[in-house]
Amino acid sequence: MEKFSPSKLHVCYLPPATAFRPVERRKYTLTHSDETGELFLSIGHDYDLSTVNMNVRDELAAEWLPQLGQYVLAGKFHISNGEYDQQYAHARYLIFQREADRALSALIYGDREFFSHYPWLLDSPIYIHFDSIYPEFHKMFYYGTPRQYLQKAVGPLTANS
Template sequence: MSHWDPTKITVQYLPPATEFRPVDRRKYTWSQSKTTGESCLSIGYHYDFNVIQVEYRDEVLAEWIPQMGQYVLSGKIFISDESFDEKYAQIRFLIFQREARQALAGMIYGDRTFFTNYPWLLDSPIYIHFQSNYKEYNKIIYYETPRQYLNEAMQLIGT
């Protein structure tokens, strides 16, 4: 994450979502421009399908869901379907497994005002489902808690 600048993210709230609501089913759409490299985060009651590039499918989607008495940040990343061969699926999996931390840091940092109002969510678990038609790349991986990403982002900007 050392090459990532948390201040270079564009955050957009999709009405009626705000910095303070919703909590249940709050959805994040993280995307990055192929041409400029600029990171974009959309926050709302629904995913931002306007920023999803169907030909690349390089977005990271996540949402807050209540689960067994706590909230979980549950994400998903498309790896492959039947139109991808196994080697390409492997490459995508390895890249996204490495880059998921940056996307999560962008989501958490970009929505940091939300966490000042719901600080107990900072210790919630984060799980990312890598979606693939190949069994070895179709996995759910634990990615720690929002607190770790927020702390790392704040250290990068020196606060």
């Protein structure tokens, strides 16, 4: 797995979204370039479908959702809705599992200013859904908290971070 490199991340806010709003239903679309290794993060009220290659569907889509009195960062990787056979779906599943840590590091780091406005979200749970018609690849996993990903990218966070 390639390590997350902040210098390869490009962030775009989709108006009216800003670094500090909205919280609820704040959506992230993370795509990448296979040629350059660059990552592209769009943050807005809606997913940035203009950046998604609908033939490949290798983006991470995520959003903040209220759940049982707290916010949860819920993400999704598209594995297969039948357009890929089971063998290729398995390969996609393994690739997304391998790249999830880097993708989440980019997403959290790219929106780090947001967390300075809402530091209590640093300890919110992150769940990623692997979406597939094949039951063995249709799963949801807990991926820690935003604090863990920011600490990897920028170092230990203090109580005021």
